[in-house]
Amino acid sequence: MSTALALPAPPPTVRRRVSDLLYTRRGVLLVALLAPPLLWFGVIYLGSLFALLANAFFGLDDFSGVVVREFTLKNFVELAEPANVDIVVRSVAMASAVTLACVVLGWPLAYTMARHARGAQKALLYVAVMLPLWSSYLVRLYAWKLLLAKEGAISWAAQQAHLTWALDALLAIPRLGGPSLSFSTLGTFVVFVYLWLPFMVLPMQAAIERIPASTIEASADLGAAPGQTLWRVILPLALPGIAAGSIFTFSLTLGDYIVPQVIGDSTLYIGQVVYKQQGVAGNIPFAAAFSLVPIVVVGIYLWIARRLGAFDAL
């Protein structure tokens, strides 16, 4: 091979010219890459969020049912009515209760996965937690409809254990009960916990795993009983994981309208109001205003969670 003979340079086609341009001017390349996704998100997503915000300040003409595009605070005034405040309070209360229950139920599982399970057992537990996550949301909801039905598995199990009286007593509680488990606040609560439990277990497990064993041993070494170690050492260190998981359980419960509709009695939650208002009632402005509530509430919750270190644990 001689030095003078090299392969002939390829002809300057259009493709080559464009390639040269993109190589030498990185800015052009960046713009070419980002333009389609940014256009889509800017126009479609941000645009509709903006439309939502705008609609919250519009009104609805009661007679014609047409949206009147004039600035008005009427929707927010309506929001402040006691019935609506009730709905918000109820939704927040449910979201908080669900979060708490997920922490309590998820803790043994997360702790076992983090500190006891090893190798194959750990992988099995991982899959066991993720499997429900991967199954369809509606199917899991449907499964509970079957379980909670008057003639369903839970009633049957209560019968076999001679605990039917306990079940009836539960259902008789004024605000929590209902005609049957599958039409009650209690039932709604249980289903929410079931649906979001994996979202809580995984971040908690990750956070517990990060606690060095030497820290726990040091606590025992210094004389703390297991309960004290749990309360003073393990829980505070696992708090970021708990906070991270709680973001999911809280926000998902707050915005959900399907579970209360399927499992609940006729008391309303935020999601249902939004859905009903924009659907049959055609009152999009009010629905928009109402949907700002969960945004604000979740925003505050995220701020608190961030201070607890949740974002580092995600």
Next chain:
Amino acid sequence: MRSEATVGVSPWTRTAAWGVVAFLHVPLALIVLYAFSAEDKSYQFPPPALTTQWFAVAWQRDDVWAAIRLSLEVAAWSTAIALVLGTLAAAALARSSFFGRDAISLLLVLPLALPGIVSGIALRSAYNTLAIPFSFWTIVIGHATFCVVVVFNNAVARLRRLNPNLVEASMDLGADAFQTLRWVVLPQLGSALLAGALLAFALSFDEVIVTTFTAGQQTTLPIWMLQELIRPRQRPVTNVVAVVIIALTFLPIVLAYTLTRADEPGAR
């Protein structure tokens, strides 16, 4: 390095842990059982008899097939759009740092981060304001928007692991930008894009909340399921469809998971 716990986990905790696992799985097992139940008027437990007849009945139901067809089409289009947009965004953001980069990442994740009703009502407001009637495309637009981030995450993760010298080597040897893309970058990205596409498909196929706001009168499979939940018509058919849904959404996710695990360094 995970530390060995010399302070053991009490047997109570371990029992409770397995109890929770059972709690998570019994309902799903029950669904499969109910699909074979002979009882068709209620959700009686235990089922009086077992039969496979309902599978045949469900097979005949045209509305079920129509719903499945619509869901599949919506998912296919949404995945395709998400693939294009997600890959473009990933290519732009994976290795560069410029003003606004984090903001763009946040923007892409927003549709999934905000509660479903917010995204749903936002799109609804927009359609209403612009007087756009509900159609196949109103559904697809909503789905594609939240599917983008799923593809984006997979693509970015893979691109970050890609040796930048490979692109330089390809250009050094005479390949221009497009040839390099075709012969070096895309083959490397392939499995990550496939995993992202599978996840996006499953996400779109299963989505119900945003869909109810953007579908109008149309019925995707989840919407069909929701209607059955509120006003049950033929319970056994619903049971059968539920089992079918489990299979149809479960499989792509497992596939995507194994694909991304196989990609990780050290797994080869």
Next chain:
Amino acid sequence: MTAAVTLERVSCVYGSGAAAVRAVDDVSLEIGAGEFFTLLGPSGSGKTTCLRMIGGFVLPTAGRIRIGGDDVTRRPPYARPVNTVFQDYALFPHMDVRDNVAYALRVRGVARAERERRADELLALVQLAGAGARRPAQLSGGQRQRVALARALIGQPQLLLLDEPLGALDLKLREQMQSELKALQRRLGITFLFITHDQHEALSMSDRIGVFADGRLEQVGTPAAVYESPATRFVAHFVGAANVLDGDAARALTGHDCAMLRPERVALGPAAGARAGGVVAEVQYFGAYTRVRVDAAGTALQLDVPATAGEPLPARGDTVHLHWDARAVHALATGGARRSEPDVPAPARSAEGVA
């Protein structure tokens, strides 16, 4: 003969103002056709950036680059008659060895049969015949390096860039590859531009060396010139061990304001006729020689005593006398000012003599 590569006042500056990083600062260089030229310097000295600018992976912020007379300053890598062997080899993991080697031909549209034949030819050249069907992951470091070499050569480039290609190999393999590379270059006659931070490698393999420090070219010359007549203190220290003398000690011992003396040119001897005397501070055994550090004339002097010297080695605390030839002393510019040696013209390919 036109120079193979010309750098005209090339700079590469990142950032601006006070925080600007001058990775390459106003470098001018000419490399002759068929030369084995080495860029030598510590990490961060700018040699890699220079190489990448010649390859087209980084665009210079000032200056011009010519290859074979053509101005390629703003051309992308695929438009330059240059190929690169990367430090981590950068073999395409999803292609087998033969496809890797044949890539440059595939890109130019050469038919499959022809390019596979050429690829096999080159694999034989780098002594990897028969490895065509293997995957990069199945090869050892040394084998991958040869594949990278074959891949870069198949396109018959005017210039081959080698970015510290031997860095990842163990010592024995490195020495073997050094002589193989040198032999290959001689046989092919292609201009090689080689980067290393290992001065032994540079001295033994190169026709000429360019020494870099802080983005500037400190000296360009043949290995002998760089070793025996370093232009600056940096070069004196970096290439080989050196005694660099300043101030009073320099004037007392050598008569210059600043001078360099290589340890191997200093010997122990009797008091009569000695140039300096002092107390032994440290004795280090290196097998082929022993390095002795002596405090003399207010400064520390190192000398290397070869193993064949015969006399017993001094111990710490002994008083010794040092001798050296006047011609072994090399005067250096004071104050670290850079003395730019006139660019030594490239030796003609056929004459392998030392300038």
